[in-house]
Amino acid sequence: MKHRLRYAPSPTGTQHIGGMRTLLFNYLFARHNKGNIVLRIEDTDTSRSKQEYIDDILACAKALSISFDELLQDGPYAPYIQSQRTDIYQHHCQKLLDLDKAYYCYTSQNRQYEDSDVRLGYDRSSRDLSKDEIKRYQEEYRKKNMRPVVRLKMPLEGNCILHDGIVETVQWNYKDVSPDPILLKQDGMPTYHLANVVDDHLMNITDVFRSQEWLSSSPIHLFLYSAFEWTPPKYYHLPLVLGEDGKKLSKRYGAMGVHELLKKGYLPQTLINAIALLGWSYDERSEFFTMEHLIRLFDVSAISKSPAVFNMKKLDWFNQHYIQEMERGALALLIREQCEQQYGKSFIGSSWAQDEKFLQSCAELVRSRIHTVQEISPLLDFFFKIPNIEHSIDMFQEKFSRNLVKMQYKGINDIVSSLLPECAVTDYEEVLAYAKRVETELRRFCQERQCSFGKVLMSLRIVLTGSSNTPPILPILVLLGKKRVKDTINKTKDYIDAL
RNA sequence: GGCCGGUUCGUCUAGUGGUUAGGACGCGAGAUUCUCAUUCUUGAAACAGGGGUUCAAUUCCCCUACUGGCUACCA
Numbered sequence: 001m002k003h004r005l006r007y008a009p010s011p012t013g014t015q016h017i018g019g020m021r022t023l024l025f026n027y028l029f030a031r032h033n034k035g036n037i038v039l040r041i042e043d044t045d046t047s048r049s050k051q052e053y054i055d056d057i058l059a060c061a062k063a064l065s066i067s068f069d070e071l072l073q074d075g076p077y078a079p080y081i082q083s084q085r086t087d088i089y090q091h092h093c094q095k096l097l098d099l100d101k102a103y104y105c106y107t108s109q110n111r112q113y114e115d116s117d118v119r120l121g122y123d124r125s126s127r128d129l130s131k132d133e134i135k136r137y138q139e140e141y142r143k144k145n146m147r148p149v150v151r152l153k154m155p156l157e158g159n160c161i162l163h164d165g166i167v168e169t170v171q172w173n174y175k176d177v178s179p180d181p182i183l184l185k186q187d188g189m190p191t192y193h194l195a196n197v198v199d200d201h202l203m204n205i206t207d208v209f210r211s212q213e214w215l216s217s218s219p220i221h222l223f224l225y226s227a228f229e230w231t232p233p234k235y236y237h238l239p240l241v242l243g244e245d246g247k248k249l250s251k252r253y254g255a256m257g258v259h260e261l262l263k264k265g266y267l268p269q270t271l272i273n274a275i276a277l278l279g280w281s282y283d284e285r286s287e288f289f290t291m292e293h294l295i296r297l298f299d300v301s302a303i304s305k306s307p308a309v310f311n312m313k314k315l316d317w318f319n320q321h322y323i324q325e326m327e328r329g330a331l332a333l334l335i336r337e338q339c340e341q342q343y344g345k346s347f348i349g350s351s352w353a354q355d356e357k358f359l360q361s362c363a364e365l366v367r368s369r370i371h372t373v374q375e376i377s378p379l380l381d382f383f384f385k386i387p388n389i390e391h392s393i394d395m396f397q398e399k400f401s402r403n404l405v406k407m408q409y410k411g412i413n414d415i416v417s418s419l420l421p422e423c424a425v426t427d428y429e430e431v432l433a434y435a436k437r438v439e440t441e442l443r444r445f446c447q448e449r450q451c452s453f454g455k456v457l458m459s460l461r462i463v464l465t466g467s468s469n470t471p472p473i474l475p476i477l478v479l480l481g482k483k484r485v486k487d488t489i490n491k492t493k494d495y496i497d498a499l
Numbered sequence: 500g501g502c503c504g505g506u507u508c509g510u511c512u513a514g515u516g517g518u519u520a521g522g523a524c525g526c527g528a529g530a531u532u533c534u535c536a537u538u539c540u541u542g543a544a545a546c547a548g549g550g551g552u553u554c555a556a557u558u559c560c561c562c563u564a565c566u567g568g569c570u571a572c573c574a
C-alpha cells in the first residue's frame with residue numbers, strides 16, 4: 001500500500017523549528033517510502049488563524065525545498081483547508097449523533113474549572129438528559145438564538161491502547177481521559193479532534209508524525225475512529241523540541257522562527273541538517289546530511305523518545321561548515337545581496353558591485369571567518385566606507401607606536417608603488433599572486449630595517465581598514481587598488497606629521 | 500492535583516548484562532598564521548538516586564526524585 005503522509009499545521013503563528021521538524025520527518029518518511037505528502041491547513045480556530053501564517057508555512061517549506069504532492073485547492077481531496085470543509089465535519093458529526101456516540105451539550109459554561117488550579121473537566125451534565133429537559137434547553141437556546149455544542153460520548157470505563165511507532169505501547173484508562181471533549185463548537189466549526197480524524201480518514205492518510213504534545217489526546221482520536229468504524233493511521237509521536245529554557249517551543253512567542261533564521265543568514269541546508277538531527281541520528285560518527293542523504297537513510301527506529309533542546313551554537317557550526325563548502329560563485333551572490341542591503345548606494349554605485357571577480361575574491365577572504373551570511377558585510381565594511389584617520393591613529397597608540405608608520409612609510413610606499421598593478425585586479429588567483437609578491441618584498445624590507453613584519457602589516461591593516469582584525473591584509477591591499485592605498489598612506493603620514 | 504511521556508558529559512547523541520562509556524557542538528591548553536579566523540594536536544566534562552534480579556547492571560524490574568506534555572468551544 002502506498003504511504004500517505006500529511007503535515008497539518010494550524011496557521012496561528014510563524015513556523016518554528018519544532019513545526020519544521022514535524023514537517024521534515026513526515027516528508028522524509030513519505031519520500032523514503034515513495035509515498036505522498038499532503039499539506040492540510042487546520043484553520044478551525046477562526047480568531048487566531050491568519051492568511052499570513054499560511055503564506056509563512058508555504059514560504060518556509062519552499063525555502064527548504066520541501067514539496068507537497070497535494071495542497072490547498074490542488075489534489076483529489078481538495079480543498080485541503082479545513083475552514084472550507086465545515087459541511088463535511090458537520091455531516092460526520094451528525095452521523096455520530098445518530099449513532100448515539102455524541103450528544104448536544106447545553107451546560108458547558110462555567111462548569112469546567114474548580115476555583116483552585118486543579119482542573120476537573122466537564123461534568124457530563126448534558127450527557128443523560130431526559131427528553132423533557134432537552135426540549136426545555138432547545139427552547140431556551142432557540143430564544144437566545146444560540147447553538148449547542150456537540151460532545152463526544154467517551155466510554156466511562158475500560159482501557160485504550162495505542163501502538164505508537166516511536167513511544168511504542170501506551171495505555172490509558174478511559175476514566176482518566178478528558179471527559180467528553182467538544183467536537184463541534186458553537187460557531188459550527190469542528191475542534192481539532194473531529195476535523196483531524198475525519199480528514200485523515202477521508203484523505204487516506206496512513207502514517208502520522210506529530211509532536212508528542214498530542215499523545216494525551218490520542219485516546220480521543222482512537223475512540224473517534226472506532227465510533228466511525230474506521231481504521232486509524234499509524235501514529236508516530238515525535239519527542240518535543242525544547243527551547244534553551246527547557247520549555248516547549250511556542251509559536252506564539254515567535255521563538256526561533258524558520259523565516260527569521262533564514263533572514264539571519266542561516267542556509268537552508270544548514271537548517272535541514274540541524275533539524276533532522278533533533279531526535280534522530282544515523283550512527284555514532286556522521287554529522288552532515290543533505291536532503292538526499294536523509295531521504296535515503298531515514299529510519300523510524302532510530303528516532304529518540306526523549307525531548308531535545310535546540311542549540312544555536314551548533315547551528316552556527318553547521319552553517320559555518322556549509323558556508324565553507326559553498327561554491328565561490330554562490331557565496332559571491334550572497335555577498336552581493338548582503339552588501340546591497342547593508343551599504344545601499346555606496347555599494348551599488350561602486351565599480352565593485354558589478355565585478356563578479358571582486359565578489360568572489362571577497363567570498364574567499366571571508367568564508368572561514370563567518371558563521372552566518374549576515375556576518376559578511378561588517379568584514380567588508382572598509383571597501384565601502386572610508387575609515388576615519390583620526391580613529392585609526394587612536395588605535396595605533398593602543399597597539400604600538402605610530403612612529404612605526406612615520407618612519408617606515410616611505411619604504412612601504414615605494415614597495416606599494418612598484419608592485420601593485422596599475423589597473424584594478426580582482427581575480428582571486430591574481431590577487432593572491434600580487435599579494436605574494438608584495439609580501440616577499442615587504443619581508444625583505446623589514447629584515448633590512450630590523451622591524452617586525454607583523455607590526456608593519458598591522459599598521460597597514462589599521463590605516464587601510466580602521467580595524468585591527470580583518471581578513472589577510474595583503475590581498476585586501478591589492479583589491480583596494482594602488483591609488484586608494486597610496487592616498488590613504490599619504491594622508492595618514494600628513495596627519496601624523498601635523499600632530 | 501490527576502493522567503501520560505522522558506532522564507548517558509553544559510547541549511545533541513552512540514552504546515552494551517562484563518567497554519579505559521565513543522563521537523559532535525561549546526569550553527580550556529598548545530602548534531601553525533601578518534591580525535581575526537580556519538586547520539592540526541590535546542585536555543576537562545556524563546550513565547539522576549535508592550532498592551531488587553544476577554557471578555556481574557549504565558543496560559532488565561520496582562520505587563523515589565527531577566523534568567516535560569496534556570488536563571480549552573487552541574491546535
